[in-house]
Amino acid sequence: MFERTLPSGKKVTAYPLSAPQQLMLFMSIQYGADYPVNNIGSGYYWKGEMDFPLMEQSIREAVSRCDTMRLRFIPDEQYKVLQYVSEESGIEIETLDYSDIPLEEAHEKLLAFSRIPIDMFFKEIHTIRLMKLAEGYNGIFMKLQHLAMDAFSVKVFLRDIMEIYLHKLKGAPYPKPMRPYIPALMKELSYLRSEQYSIDKKYWEESLSKASEPIFTDYMLESRLKEQRKKFPDHRFADIHTGSPAAKAKIFDLTKEETDALSKMCRENDLSLCAALSMGVRTALSVFNDNEEDVSFKMIVDRRGSLAEKKSGGIRINFFPMRSIVKPEDSFEDAVRNIMNVQNEIYSHCSLSFAEMLSERHKSMPSDAKPDSTYDSMGFSYQPLMVIPNIDEETARSAKGVWYNNGASMIPLYLTARHRANDGGLEFIFEYRLTPNPEHDLDVFFEKMRLALNLGAENPKISVGDLLEKCAVER
Numbered sequence: 104m105f106e107r108t109l110p111s112g113k114k115v116t117a118y119p120l121s122a123p124q125q126l127m128l129f130m131s132i133q134y135g136a137d138y139p140v141n142n143i144g145s146g147y148y149w150k151g152e153m154d155f156p157l158m159e160q161s162i163r164e165a166v167s168r169c170d171t172m173r174l175r176f177i178p179d180e181q182y183k184v185l186q187y188v189s190e191e192s193g194i195e196i197e198t199l200d201y202s203d204i205p206l207e208e209a210h211e212k213l214l215a216f217s218r219i220p221i222d223m224f225f226k227e228i229h230t231i232r233l234m235k236l237a238e239g240y241n242g243i244f245m246k247l248q249h250l251a252m253d254a255f256s257v258k259v260f261l262r263d264i265m266e267i268y269l270h271k272l273k274g275a276p277y278p279k280p281m282r283p284y285i286p287a288l289m290k291e292l293s294y295l296r297s298e299q300y301s302i303d304k305k306y307w308e309e310s311l312s313k314a315s316e317p318i319f320t321d322y323m324l325e326s327r328l329k330e331q332r333k334k335f336p337d338h339r340f341a342d343i344h345t346g347s348p349a350a351k352a353k354i355f356d357l358t359k360e361e362t363d364a365l366s367k368m369c370r371e372n373d374l375s376l377c378a379a380l381s382m383g384v385r386t387a388l389s390v391f392n393d394n395e396e397d398v399s400f401k402m403i404v405d406r407r408g409s410l411a412e413k414k415s416g417g418i419r420i421n422f423f424p425m426r427s428i429v430k431p432e433d434s435f436e437d438a439v440r441n442i443m444n445v446q447n448e449i450y451s452h453c454s455l456s457f458a459e460m461l462s463e464r465h466k467s468m469p470s471d472a473k474p475d476s477t478y479d480s481m482g483f484s485y486q487p488l489m490v491i492p493n494i495d496e497e498t499a500r501s502a503k504g505v506w507y508n509n510g511a512s513m514i515p516l517y518l519t520a521r522h523r524a525n526d527g528g529l530e531f532i533f534e535y536r537l538t539p540n541p542e543h544d545l546d547v548f549f550e551k552m553r554l555a556l557n558l559g560a561e562n563p564k565i566s567v568g569d570l571l572e573k574c575a576v577e578r
Contacts, residue, residue, distance in 0.1 A: 107177055107185060110225060117177060117185035121291040122456040123418045124250050128184060130513050138348050141249040144217025144507030145257055146210075147491065147524065148234065148242030151498040154272060155233055158243070159196050161268040162231055166192045169260050170284035171416030174251040176223045186250075188284060193227040199244075200235045209236050210505065217246050217507040240503075253418040254519075255405045258489045260416065265492050272494070280414075287415040294454055304459070306452040312466035317399045317426055317478040320388040322516055324544045324576065327480075340468060343515050344475040346538040350512035353535070353542065355549040357556070359528040365560040372436055372563055377485040378443035379559065380520050380529075382435065384483050385427055385442075386555035386567075387548050390574045399426040401514065402446070403484035404453050422457045423449055424464065424479060431568030435559040438567055481516035488522040500525050512536050547576065 107117045120128060131141045166172040173189045201209035213234075221228055228248035235241055243264065247257060259281075266278035294300055319328040319341040328341045357365075369376050385398040392398075402425035407413045427445065429438045468476060493499040502524040517534040531552075533545050551574045558565055558573060 105179075105185065107179070107187075109177070115177075115187045117179075117187045118285065118288055119182050119292060120184055120186060120250070121288060121418070122294075122458075123253075123420055124186075126457055127249050127418065134348050134511055134513075138511035139218055139220040139509050140348070140511045140513055141223075142217055142219075142221060142509040143247040143249050143252060143254075143257060144214065144245075144509060145247070145261075146213065146234070146242060146244045146503075146505035146507070147261055148236060148240045148503050148505065149493055149498045150239045150501035151241065151494060153233075153241035155198055155235075157271050158233055158264075158268055159198075161271060162196055162243070162264055163192070163194075164267050165260060165264045166194055168263060168281045169416050170281075171251045171256060172229060172260065174228065174248075174284070174416075175225065176228070176250065178224055186288075194229055194231060195227070196231050196233065198233040198235070202235045202237050204237065206237050206240065209234075210507075213244055214507045218510050221246070221248050223248060223250070240501075242503075249418065251418070252416060253405070253420050254486055254521075255407060255413075256416045256418070258486075258491070259414060262489065262491050269492055269494070275492075282411045282413075282415040284415045284417055287411055287417060291419075299454070303452040303455040307455055307460055307463050311424070311460065311463040314467070316467060317424075318395065318397050319478050319480060320392040320395050320398045320400075321480045322388065322391060322544065322548055323480075323539070323541050324391060324547065324578070326392060335471070338469070340472055340476045340478050341480070342473055342476050343480060344477070346536065348511040348513065348536060349538070350508065350510060350534055350536050351542075352506075352508040353533045353545055355531045355533070355553075356523070357529040357531075357553065359526045361553075361557060361560070362522075362528040365529075365556055368560045368563055369439075372440075374436070374439050375443045375446070377487075378439050378446055379556065380485050381425065381427075381442050381446070381483065382439045382559065383552040383556040384481075384518065385429070386570060386574060387552040388480070389429075390551050390571055390576050391544075391548065394431075394571045396430060397426070397428050399424055399478045401425065401479045401482035402449075403482055403517075404450060406453055420484075421453055421455075422482065423453050423460060425449070425483070426478075429567050431566065431571070433567045434563065435565050435567065435570060436563035439559070439563075481518060482514050483518045484520070486519065486521040488527055491524060506532060508534060516541070551576065 105117050108114050170188045173192045175189050177185050179185045230246040232244040234244050269275040270277045316339050318339040388398045389395050401422045406419040427442050504524040512534050515536045519532045554574050
């Protein structure tokens, strides 16, 4: 920790950035101001009344309870950027009335605002707006700085707001306290000097640099590896990271009934839903690549095992390579269980920085591999169901969680699976780079992924060979 003086003359105790924060900062520097990769735009709306003054009070109370909603950043010669928690919040909570324009137009306005870069030094880094929308919808819009919050933190903060609001409105139980950010940050910073760091380093060395070479499996129907093999026939990796990071998002849905059937199958067979969804992803990648048995993608994990980590805000995400080798004679259930076992093993070693994992991975690559050569065409994350309380059952059924894409993607394709606010069914957000444009391919990709999940839910004993045959791509 360091003592630093603010432009106002006030002295504060400041701290270095954690490894996930450093990664996000690097991305923002790499892509520049034209692509606000560190902006998170999020909305939570429901059809029904909202007491606007009471909601503003509730938000301010929630901000006072959440350290990372009062986080500030300052430039530093040695560390580039330092951070501290402000005792008071300068957050502005504006009320906007968009009830006289269509919902789609209102969302477009909020999308445009969410893409304006955040000036991060010496200032409030978050914005919250209370929204009055058409068709009787009201709710909360938030524009947050990714160095301070990630998707999990946003949900925990939103739940705290609603629990405080319902306490004030209806006398519901007051929520339990949040947890302080700085102790969680100090634990992150001390990791590099810990025994666990040495254990994790050895694990990834053996898993990556000393393991057999994977093979790139593309989410594009016209495989970029096949194209590059015309010139380099022995390559098993591909170069796909060049070009603009400009991106859009496309959302697909599983029905509540489909989601419930998949969840029921997982419960009955003691499987994790995350592993089952991962099986859906790897099945689609397999059928896109001639039924390849060896499939890899980047898995994104939140790294929150303790209550202190879950309720202290901040950003704890990390990427790791998720490789699975599945044989045609394996059953869907066995394949999911194998994936789950690999994920459980990896989760205990997932604090090593993504940069160090890449370094280990590149040690085993051929000498002509480039720094951004990869075996992973896409990333995948699953956000477990977190119920956000609402006024009553009717308003809860109308609730909508909206994610506003910031217009850029750090990787060519990032797929997030999360539960809808109103019915708990799954939605799949494909954030994809526009160059090359995979929009048609993503329609097919989700179709195959959905079919695989439904077939596995219906009959977990189905063989992977039969599954691939039923999910075959017509070319």
